[in-house]
Amino acid sequence: MKTAIITGASKGIGAAIALRLNELGYNLVLNYRSNTISMEELINNFPNKETKNVTVQCDISNYEDAKKLIDEAYDNFGTVDVLINNAGITKDNILPMMSEEEFDQVIETNLKGTFNCCRHISKRMLKQKYGRIVNISSVVGLAGNAGQVNYAASKAGVIGMTKSMARELGKKNVLVNAVAPGFIQTEMTDKIPDDIKNEMMKNIPLQKLGQPSDIADAVEFLISEKASYITGQVLSVNGGYYM
Ligand code: NAP
Numbered sequence: 624m625k626t627a628i629i630t631g632a633s634k635g636i637g638a639a640i641a642l643r644l645n646e647l648g649y650n651l652v653l654n655y656r657s658n659t660i661s662m663e664e665l666i667n668n669f670p671n672k673e674t675k676n677v678t679v680q681c682d683i684s685n686y687e688d689a690k691k692l693i694d695e696a697y698d699n700f701g702t703v704d705v706l707i708n709n710a711g712i713t714k715d716n717i718l719p720m721m722s723e724e725e726f727d728q729v730i731e732t733n734l735k736g737t738f739n740c741c742r743h744i745s746k747r748m749l750k751q752k753y754g755r756i757v758n759i760s761s762v763v764g765l766a767g768n769a770g771q772v773n774y775a776a777s778k779a780g781v782i783g784m785t786k787s788m789a790r791e792l793g794k795k796n797v798l799v800n801a802v803a804p805g806f807i808q809t810e811m812t813d814k815i816p817d818d819i820k821n822e823m824m825k826n827i828p829l830q831k832l833g834q835p836s837d838i839a840d841a842v843e844f845l846i847s848e849k850a851s852y853i854t855g856q857v858l859s860v861n862g863g864y865y866m
Pocket residue numbers: 630631632633634635636637654655656657658659681682683684709710711712732736759760761762803804805806807808809810811812
């Protein structure tokens with residue numbers, strides 16, 4: 624039975640990935656920061672009851688917390704096949720109004736959090752000569768977005784890091800890829816005002832927001848044996864919003 628770690632699994636895209644990996648028969652180490660109730664609800668509703676699930680509540684932007692997450696996964700399961708770096712936040716503001724704190728918090732969670740988890744798992748994956756890492760970036764990291772200077776920087780950084788890690792770890796069969804979602808219906812995008820959403824919709828050829836399960840589909844492919852010759856890539860799942 625394979626094992627996967629998913630960060631930010633209590634809701635949205637992370638929860639959809641967790642559900643999919645449960646259906647695929649993975650043992651799961653599920654990280655979240657604050658939302659214990661929705662984390663428990665998700666696990667209670669898992670269709671596959673044959674697998675083992677461990678939850679680790681911690682802040683992945685903290686280097687030691689991230690180490691604890693990885694250590695706990697290996698303590699429980701001995702080996703980990705897959706790491707999905709999904710936890711992320713937004714703190715939107717236009718540049719002249721953006722505070723240092725808004726910039727730092729987004730970089731710390733989205734970029735440093737991804738580094739922290741990859742850093743701590745890398746030695747172990749190299750040693751086991753197998754690993755699949757998928758980092759959740761964003762269309763905003765590719766195209767930029769007004770009001771999201773901090774978020775765009777963090778998600779573009781994730782892409783640079785993904786490619787560099789793929790170059791370092793490939794020789795030991797550790798594959799590192801990114802998924803760049805477009806606008807996906809979650810609490811994160813629920814915060815966007817309707818007029819802005821309607822405006823965005825005009826630029827999406829498929830004329831709808833994506834669903835968290837669309838991202839789970841991409842992740843399922845990238846961690847499957849069908850993707851065993853793919854590393855250092857960014858798979859866009861955005862309804863054609865950015866090509
Ligand atoms: P969401 O619904 O807001 O969920 C975010 C998840 O991340 C929650 O489980 C949250 O945990 C967790 N989290 C946040 N900060 C954390 C931290 N420091 N340590 C551990 N966990 C933390 O977001 P989402 O829309 O599903 O987004 C998931 C990922 O996809 C993010 O990286 C986001 O940037 C990316 N993305 C989303 C979209 C979109 O349209 N939704 C588009 C492109 C990329 P708690 O709730 O327990 O605090």
